[in-house]
Amino acid sequence: MGIYIKSYFGIDDLxxxxxxxxxxxxxLNEPExxxxxxxxxxxxxxxxLKYGMYSSLEVLRQADNINxxxxxxxxxxxxTSDTMAFLNNMIQREEHLLTPTAFIQSTHxxxxxxxxxxxxxxxxxxxxxxxxxSFYSALEDGCRRLEAGKGNNYLIVGADEMPESVEDIIxxxxxxxxxxWSEGAAAFMIGTDAGDSDPEISDxxxxxxxxxxxxxxxxxxxxxxxxxxxxxxxxxxxxxxKIDLTVIKPKSFIDDAIGLHLACRILKEEDSKFKNVICIGxxxxxxxxxxxxxx
Amino acid sequence: MAKDRIAITGMGIYTALCKxxxxxxxxxxxxxxxxxxxxxxxxxxxxxxPAGEIKKTNEELRNATRYHSDEKIPRSVLLSIPAIEESxxxxxxxxxxxxxxxxxxxxxxIDISEQLLLEKSNGIYIHHNEFRYHDCGASTELLSDYxxxxxxQYTISTACSSSANAIGLAAQAxxxxxxxxxxxxxxxxxxRFTINGFNSxxxxxxxxCRPMDNSRNGLNLGEGAAFLVLETEQNAIERxxxxxxxxxxxxxxxxxxxxxxxxxxxxxxxxAIQGALTDAQLAPEDISYINAHGTGTQNNDLSxxxxxxxxxxxxxxxxxxxxxxxxxxxxxxxxxAVFSILSLRHQEIYPTLRWxxxxxxxxxxxxxxxxxxxxxxxxxxxxxxxxxxxxxIFGK
Numbered sequence: 217m218g219i220y221i222k223s224y225f226g227i228d229d230l231x232x233x234x235x236x237x238x239x240x241x242x243x244l245n246e247p248e249x250x251x252x253x254x255x256x257x258x259x260x261x262x263x264x265l266k267y268g269m270y271s272s273l274e275v276l277r278q279a280d281n282i283n284x285x286x287x288x289x290x291x292x293x294x295x296t297s298d299t300m301a302f303l304n305n306m307i308q309r310e311e312h313l314l315t316p317t318a319f320i321q322s323t324h325x326x327x328x329x330x331x332x333x334x335x336x337x338x339x340x341x342x343x344x345x346x347x348x349x350s351f352y353s354a355l356e357d358g359c360r361r362l363e364a365g366k367g368n369n370y371l372i373v374g375a376d377e378m379p380e381s382v383e384d385i386i387x388x389x390x391x392x393x394x395x396x397w398s399e400g401a402a403a404f405m406i407g408t409d410a411g412d413s414d415p416e417i418s419d420x421x422x423x424x425x426x427x428x429x430x431x432x433x434x435x436x437x438x439x440x441x442x443x444x445x446x447x448x449x450x451x452x453x454x455x456x457x458k459i460d461l462t463v464i465k466p467k468s469f470i471d472d473a474i475g476l477h478l479a480c481r482i483l484k485e486e487d488s489k490f491k492n493v494i495c496i497g498x499x500x501x502x503x504x505x506x507x508x509x510x511x
Numbered sequence: 512m513a514k515d516r517i518a519i520t521g522m523g524i525y526t527a528l529c530k531x532x533x534x535x536x537x538x539x540x541x542x543x544x545x546x547x548x549x550x551x552x553x554x555x556x557x558x559x560x561p562a563g564e565i566k567k568t569n570e571e572l573r574n575a576t577r578y579h580s581d582e583k584i585p586r587s588v589l590l591s592i593p594a595i596e597e598s599x600x601x602x603x604x605x606x607x608x609x610x611x612x613x614x615x616x617x618x619x620x621i622d623i624s625e626q627l628l629l630e631k632s633n634g635i636y637i638h639h640n641e642f643r644y645h646d647c648g649a650s651t652e653l654l655s656d657y658x659x660x661x662x663x664q665y666t667i668s669t670a671c672s673s674s675a676n677a678i679g680l681a682a683q684a685x686x687x688x689x690x691x692x693x694x695x696x697x698x699x700x701x702x703r704f705t706i707n708g709f710n711s712x713x714x715x716x717x718x719x720c721r722p723m724d725n726s727r728n729g730l731n732l733g734e735g736a737a738f739l740v741l742e743t744e745q746n747a748i749e750r751x752x753x754x755x756x757x758x759x760x761x762x763x764x765x766x767x768x769x770x771x772x773x774x775x776x777x778x779x780x781x782x783a784i785q786g787a788l789t790d791a792q793l794a795p796e797d798i799s800y801i802n803a804h805g806t807g808t809q810n811n812d813l814s815x816x817x818x819x820x821x822x823x824x825x826x827x828x829x830x831x832x833x834x835x836x837x838x839x840x841x842x843x844x845x846x847x848a849v850f851s852i853l854s855l856r857h858q859e860i861y862p863t864l865r866w867x868x869x870x871x872x873x874x875x876x877x878x879x880x881x882x883x884x885x886x887x888x889x890x891x892x893x894x895x896x897x898x899x900x901x902x903x904i905f906g907k
Contacts, residue, residue, distance in 0.1 A: 287765070292646060292648065293646055294646070294647070294668065299621065299704075302704065302707075302708065303621070303624065303625050303628055303704060304628065306625070306703060306704070306707050307625075307628055307629050307632050308632070310555060311554060311555040311556065311703065311707050312555070314707055314708075314710070314711040315711060316708065316711035316712045316771075319704075319707075319708035319711055319712070320712070320770050320771050320896070321770070322708070323617060323668070323670045323895075323896045323897060324617065324647065324668035324669070324670075325668060325669040325670055325895070325896065325897040325899060326770070326896075326897060328669075328765075328897060328899075329765070329770060329896065329897020329898050329899060330770065330897070332765035332766075332767050332897065332898055333765075333767050333768065333769065333770070333898060335767075336767050337765060337767055338764050338765055338766070338767050338778065338779060338782055339764065339765065340763050340764065340765075341669070341763065341764070341765035341897070341898070341899055342667070342669060342676065342680075342763065343667070343668055343669050343897075344665065344666065344667060344668075345646070345647040345648055345666050345667070345668040346647070346648040346651060346664060346665055346666035347646065347648035347649070347652070347666075349648070349664070349665075350648070350666075353665050353666075357680070360683070360684070360687060363687070364683070364687065422663045469648075499652070499664070501655075501664075502663060502664070
């Protein structure tokens with residue numbers, strides 16, 4: 217059984233040029249949110265919710281608005297601006313007379329939950345929050361459910377925000393040197409029935425470094441591109457064509473979602489010479505990879 | 512899941528009742544409540560809001576670990592350590608090289624962040640680095656490092672259903688054969704963030720809570736940690752492990768109604784319970800006892816009861832052990848899983864403390880003292896913000 221990416225959309229800080237030349241943009245490439253999100257509700261939405269919801273709704277629109285069997289999100293930091301807003305308010309008001317709005321929107325599963333409510337979706341609803349492995353955990357969860365025959369389509373979304381007020385205090389949350397932080401989202405509709413030229417998730421996993429080197433030794437290097445989404449993998453042999461997001465863009469915990477979105481776009485380019493893209497993510501101890509191909 | 516049963520071979524727990532499985536059993540067995548005035552957590556609500564607080568300071572908890580005295584470790588992690596230790600030791604798992612870790616939390620390191628922000632607001636210099644354990648994943652990495660868990664690490668954060676999901680997801684992963692063992696559970700510590708958050712929603716009872724009672728008036732928060740060691744039945748038998756019980760069914764759904772309130776007919780809960788029964792290949796009449804989510808709020812208990820009445824023509828005994836521990840948020844699913852296994856092993860069911868009168872509009876009652884009862888299968892519910900609804904079924 218194959219698992220295919222039927223539609224995808226991302227909000228990120230990357231520009232894709234000719235022949236898979238990728239550069240960073242100064243600002244996030246943001247859409248006209250009010251096209252898909254009600255303008256009255258938008259004022260209440262934090263950035264992570266806005267990015268995540270818009271990406272998800274766009275992916276659903278592209279997939280003929282099928283209601284998926286489940287909604288699975290990955291977020292490294294969760295709703296950090298609402299968390300900080302409530303904390304700061306609590307300290308300022310010395311724990312008296314607090315309004316609940318920020319608290320209500322502070323739980324990590326606010327995005328999945330809000331999408332469930334908006335889409336009237338009673339299906340599976342999960343949220344993973346494990347640093348650089350947050351989005352991968354969500355994708356793996358969706359793939360496992362499809363493989364187990366639990367439904368046909370899952371909406372997978374990775375989203376994170378890094379508001380300036382928050383960056384100031386939690387920018388050292390990760391031991392990744394002095395890289396700046398960025399934010400964004402990418403969403404994917406994955407399913408078991410393939411449309412014309414849908415990228416297929418041909419393999420994925422969490423492995424240790426040695427095992428991953430072995431995996432790389434067995435691929436066709438002529439039509440394969442490697443996207444390094446984080447900095448833990450170390451040097452990748454010169455013989456591979458690669459894009460290194462850790463050099464190109466500021467960091468976020470969902471860079472593997474941004475990388476997979478980039479992979480889909482490159483594979484779908486009209487004259488793309490790449491048939492395979494391997495996105496690498498993970499933590500210091502464990503490497504996650506997603507191998508997508510197009511036939 | 513019924514084809515390949517997932518065995519529970521170890522468990523560990525730390526609640527306001529006590530540290531350790533047998534001590535928690537004693538408290539449950541003797542109707543002993545863990546709800547008290549808050550004395551450890553420094554909050555303006557000391558003396559006005561009772562909670563299921565563990566009466567140890569962070570320093571006392573940390574001194575019982577290998578952490579250095581100058582390290583600021585999230586309280587949830589400090590509560591997890593003895594519970595994980597107990598679960599590993601009970602399981603007799605040979606080593607942790609083929610063990611995955613499913614950790615659930617909502618608070619993560621917010622207890623540290625809120626203290627640092629308070630100090631910062633008082634003009635004390637705080638270095639960025641001190642916030643490094645703020646996110647949920649940081650706690651999982653701390654615990655994996657502490658125990659040298661070599662398998663995959665996952666962090667689940669779906670509000671109050673988090674650790675029920677951790678257990679269900681670990682069981683499914685074991686069923687798919689990708690790992691040999693899993694430690695699954697979760698922890699949440701009391702902190703000002705959650706107390707003030709729930710207080711702003713006006714759903715905290717100023718008295719010890721009365722879940723599933725007609726006079727219920729809100730929930731009490733609690734804190735704690737609980738973990739299960741899971742493996743396939745075949746693996747457990749082959750290595751001669753002592754099997755404590757089985758995870759036989761799991762389902763997660765969305766209520767799709769409101770961010771913090773449950774729908775009146777409990778649609779999400781109804782679908783989760785039905786899903787877990789289907790997963791376990793069981794009929795409603797196979798369930799001998801229901802450990803309800805039963806928070807004590809007007810909304811939850813009415814909605815959950817309505818969902819139960821839609822599923823069960825003949826209602827088995829139902830109770831909420833949150834009347835013992837308070838609502839421990841992300842830890843509650845795993846804590847109630849341990850209580851469910853205790854029920855299965857001792858063939859007794861634990862009551863809803865302080866329960867007096869059934870909820871108007873419901874046909875079924877709860878009960879207020881420990882009862883000997885034949886227990887074969889237990890349904891355990893856990894629901895969270897965002898409409899997250901999870902049901903687990905445990906069997907002998």
